[in-house]
Amino acid sequence: MGKFFSKRSPMRARDDQITNASDLTLKQSLLPLILVTILFFLWGFAYGLLDVLNKHFQTTLHISRSRSSGLQAAYFGAYPIASLTYAGIVLKKFSYKATFMLGLTLYGIGALLFWPAALKRSFGGFCGATFIIGSGLGTLETAANPYLAVCGPPKYSEMRLNLAQAVQAIGTVVGPVLASHVFFKNVQDDSLQSVQWVYLGIAIFVFVLAGVFYIANIPEVTDADMEQQMELTGGVFTAVEGKPLKRQYHLWWAGAAQFCYVGSQVAIAGYFVNYVTETRPGTTSSQGANLLATAQGCFAAGRFLGTFFMKFAKPRWVFFCFFTGVIVFQAVAVGARKNAGLASLNLVLFFESICFPTIFTLGIRGLGKHTKTGSTVIVGAIIGGAVIPPLLGATADHFDNTGPAMFVPLIFFVLAYTFPIGVNFYKPLAKLMDGFLESKVGQGDKEFNTDEAEAAEMEDMGKKEGV
Numbered sequence: 001m002g003k004f005f006s007k008r009s010p011m012r013a014r015d016d017q018i019t020n021a022s023d024l025t026l027k028q029s030l031l032p033l034i035l036v037t038i039l040f041f042l043w044g045f046a047y048g049l050l051d052v053l054n055k056h057f058q059t060t061l062h063i064s065r066s067r068s069s070g071l072q073a074a075y076f077g078a079y080p081i082a083s084l085t086y087a088g089i090v091l092k093k094f095s096y097k098a099t100f101m102l103g104l105t106l107y108g109i110g111a112l113l114f115w116p117a118a119l120k121r122s123f124g125g126f127c128g129a130t131f132i133i134g135s136g137l138g139t140l141e142t143a144a145n146p147y148l149a150v151c152g153p154p155k156y157s158e159m160r161l162n163l164a165q166a167v168q169a170i171g172t173v174v175g176p177v178l179a180s181h182v183f184f185k186n187v188q189d190d191s192l193q194s195v196q197w198v199y200l201g202i203a204i205f206v207f208v209l210a211g212v213f214y215i216a217n218i219p220e221v222t223d224a225d226m227e228q229q230m231e232l233t234g235g236v237f238t239a240v241e242g243k244p245l246k247r248q249y250h251l252w253w254a255g256a257a258q259f260c261y262v263g264s265q266v267a268i269a270g271y272f273v274n275y276v277t278e279t280r281p282g283t284t285s286s287q288g289a290n291l292l293a294t295a296q297g298c299f300a301a302g303r304f305l306g307t308f309f310m311k312f313a314k315p316r317w318v319f320f321c322f323f324t325g326v327i328v329f330q331a332v333a334v335g336a337r338k339n340a341g342l343a344s345l346n347l348v349l350f351f352e353s354i355c356f357p358t359i360f361t362l363g364i365r366g367l368g369k370h371t372k373t374g375s376t377v378i379v380g381a382i383i384g385g386a387v388i389p390p391l392l393g394a395t396a397d398h399f400d401n402t403g404p405a406m407f408v409p410l411i412f413f414v415l416a417y418t419f420p421i422g423v424n425f426y427k428p429l430a431k432l433m434d435g436f437l438e439s440k441v442g443q444g445d446k447e448f449n450t451d452e453a454e455a456a457e458m459e460d461m462g463k464k465e466g467v
Helices: 002-006 026-060 070-084 086-093 096-112 114-120 123-150 154-182 193-215 223-233 249-270 272-279 285-309 315-335 338-352 355-363 368-399 407-416 418-425 427-433 450-466
Strands: none
Touching: 026 070, 026 096, 026 123, 026 154, 026 193, 026 285, 070 086, 070 123, 070 249, 070 368, 086 096, 086 123, 086 368, 096 114, 096 123, 096 193, 114 123, 114 193, 123 154, 123 355, 123 368, 154 285, 154 355, 249 272, 249 285, 249 338, 249 355, 249 368, 249 407, 249 418, 272 285, 272 338, 285 315, 285 338, 315 338, 315 355, 315 407, 315 418, 315 427, 338 355, 355 368, 355 418, 368 407, 407 418, 418 427
């Protein structure tokens, strides 16, 4: 632990330099992965709060269901802007560490802006602050998802990211629980003071965490490391290595699937409280928030259980089984009512659990030197969370009932379902997905040495200067 903080890693790393950080053993990668995993809890917590704010603002600011979806549109609309522009540039030109710090800073600024928005009772102000928070979280996701996928033994990449996403799911449980006891404490009270103080506390914590990242020694995994890792894994990548990014077709397929999946997931969670209060007579908004927390608990349990299954079965098969469960129970939720509808949506969230991280890891599989750029594509696809919720909100307004409107996310789930089908039943793609499972990289006796990596980089820079 002391060694991890005793020597601060640089803010900038060269992507053409092999640091061998991709050879980190499980033990060596543990501390940096724990620190990065804290970020997953943060955006799970922010996402959990957002789902409840959707309903809270309908009540306190007297706005419609469709208008309240502006929060989701602002939050997830920021993701592609962040990942495909400044976050992607900082990740490529500087380092993972610099990108983490940029994301935390933006997150903190957005949280601070909730204070004046609450004073002015401005829904537009809340949307603006949420956009900045989304920019910060989009920046964090641009770096954190690929970092967890590539830092440590390659064969455990899906398990690492799913475990971290399970921690994120815990944050989505804590958010609604907090909201049910704070935001909905007095349903007759239109005051937004509770929102102000919660987000002020978030801002302080986030700025402190940015300072921790600044002094920490975060091993940098470069594009050159990823290219070397792909070569060391063996001859399973001959079909994709050397291809330009635009011809890495499985990446674009994964991006399209992520767009449809995330949009549907966000729509369901964002209108969960509406669904249970409208289809389950006698349910209050506060009770709905607690029921959402229970559903998010199912989501978290699904991630831990799915990660456990991946220890014994190929990740792509676990992915296919879970996504099939999503399709089945979402179809049931469209027509079910009362406790049957509630149970169906709980099961939808359970089976959703591993879908996002598994789409991500399988989507960047075998990209080598294109890994960082590919990750920005899949993170950018999260804009689906800004597109599909308004469609669900408008449909719910049309029916004046959220229950039948749940067919909207079902349609997009079916479109996303083509990806798990493809990675399991199209043999060349299935072979590519299984490539890292046989890899011994990061599992041998050779350990990554920071001093040796820095010395090699200095020597390489000296040679280039002398040319």
